Amino acid sequence: MCMERASCREDFEVGIICALSLEYNAVSYLFDEFWDEDGDQYGRAAGDPNNYTTGRMGHYSVVLALLPHMGKANAASAAASMRASYSGLRLVILVGICGAVPYSWGSEILLGDVVISKTVIQYDLGRQYGDQFIHKDTIDDSIGRLNKDIHNLINIFETDRGLDWLEKRAVYFLQQIHNKVARTKRRTKYDYPGASNDKLFEPTYRHKHHVSPDCICRHCASDKDPVCEVALGSSCADLGCDEKHLVTRERLFARHYDHDVHELAIHLGAVASGDKVVKSAVYRDKIARETGVIAFEMEGAGVWDEVPSFVVKGVCDYADSHKHKGWQNFAAATAASVSKAILERYIRTDKAMKPPVGADEYDRRDGGSRNASATPIPRPNVGAMTEQDPRLMEERHIDGPFNATFSNSGPGDQFNAPGGTQNISRGNGNQFPGATFHGPVQFG
Ligand SMILES: [Zn+2]
Ligand SMILES: [Zn+2]
Ligand SMILES: [Zn+2]
Structure with a gap:
């Protein structure tokens, strides 16, 4: 388990990027512990100007960066630096606030709702003709495709059960933020502004x-x-x-x-990312019609190009001329809450394992064959590991034969040992170490 403090930068698998300090504030309230209370412990790569906050959120080591300025170029260079410093990142979430298209694909989006990007569209990229603007909006040019890992994560929230769970869990974390500020001078900061x-x-x-x-x-x-x-x-x-x-x-x-009860709703869809602040309902609706986006923001496209990422943003306005800042803190809090809930559904991947002491000897004695019947060193049932590409085997590091984390898939009983705790899962099909499911789960 990753409850212990990350020992080096490579241990961080999850990054969060915020463009505004008010977004950073909301995210900070959901850290379970900070690891930089006595100053930064992890350093950064040469040439990386970012300032990082490190700590634990749930069972993940999380590195949080606040961008110096808004916009795509800033976001892209900060994300590239983050990747250089934290090379083990598998998931970066851009958390913050956005303007929404108020009625999208038959569903209403309200202030305080949260949008999760299935894709990011650079709506200001394209060709301006005399009479019209042609968007460069096919998957291959201006739209980013989610990587498989993130796609699978987000896909769950497209199911009714997955979405219901996420909304419920996010409400729990929103309450956690309220509890943290309850006895401080900021006690009303994250209150629901009201219908x-x-x-x-x-x-x-x-x-x-x-x-x-x-x-x-x-x-x-x-x-x-x-x-x-x-x-x-x-x-x-x-x-x-x-x-x-x-x-x-x-x-x-x-x-x-x-009117004072808030119902958190989450929407998945395409998010428009551009360097313009949209303050026109007519323009908003035109772009929405042409590209199918459900929200507007300014950093997603930059981050998307650099790291495996997606956008989680709370709706603070309708991208029209009447917009004001009254919903920003609340929207930032709902987005932070949804992000933390998403992380709970992000299944941890087995760490690369080191060969045990004496592994060389083991390899020699069985002639390098993983299927040898005589095994001189006691090993747990490594199941599917025997089917691994031998090059991958070489890259694995096993601290000790029983301190390993591994899992396998396929028919029959499964053995796994996340964090050294040995589990046997009975039955057929894929098994998910480190995750708990209640009731039937549909993976689409
Ligand atoms: Zn750990
Ligand atoms: Zn006037
Ligand atoms: Zn007005």
Whole structure:
């Protein structure tokens, strides 16, 4: 098990990247322990400017990096440096906040919901023609394909049971954040802002001076007309944005009797990643129609190119002109909670094993054959290891014959020893050391 402190950088399998300090804050509350309380223990590779926070989240050693600035290029260079320093990373999650497409593929997305990327689309890549913009949006050019490991992880959450579990577990971790801040000066920081503050205006209804008749806002009718600078930085209430133009949200309406109760919902889909902050409902809906994205953010494409990664972002606005920062902390907390829950479903992979002392002798005596019937050194049943490519065998390091972690798959009883605890799983099929399932589990 990885409950013990990672001994070196190579021991870290999971990385988290945040673009904003408010995102970093929420993630920090979900670390079970920090390993840098007495200063950094792990160092970094030459040329890596990143600042890292290290610790344990669940049963994973996690390295957390906060980007110096937003945007794709910063994210890409930080992720490349992270990979250079932490070469054992198998999974990097970009955790934070995003703007959502409020109605996607028949389902509503509300503020505080969380989006998980099945793919990342660089929607601002493409060719601008006189009359139209053609997206470079096929899998092979601007869209990143999930690596197999991450695809399999996320696939589970596309099942009803997997998603229900994830939502329930995320609520548990959200409560953990609330508990941690409960007795501090930040006790209200992660409170649910309330359904009455989740306002979605009609896409063509602009955020501008509706009541003050003497500025350029007066002439603003369509999405292309100018709006004054003051309006851009003002709240809907100050400008007089009329709530008659709000869109009814079925999910909020359905629980109108209890506006202060939050129901965490998670959506999987394509996420748009670009260097522009989207503040236009018309543009948002146009990109959503053309590419099928359900959310907008700014770092995914950069990280995606460099490390095996995906995006988990809480919805803090609808990428329209009325957006404001009131939901950012809460959205960051829901995203952090979902990320920690996802990690619980990330099955640990056996560590490479060192040959036992005397292994050379063993190899000589049985002529290098793994199928020799006489075994001079007692070994646990290594099952499928005998079917491994011999080159892989050489790379394995076994600390001692019984201190090994291994598993096998196929018919019959399975033997595994995660962290040195020996288990036998009865029955047929693949076995999953280190994971506990209740009831039937469907792997799609
Ligand atoms: Zn361990
Ligand atoms: Zn104005
Ligand atoms: Zn407004």
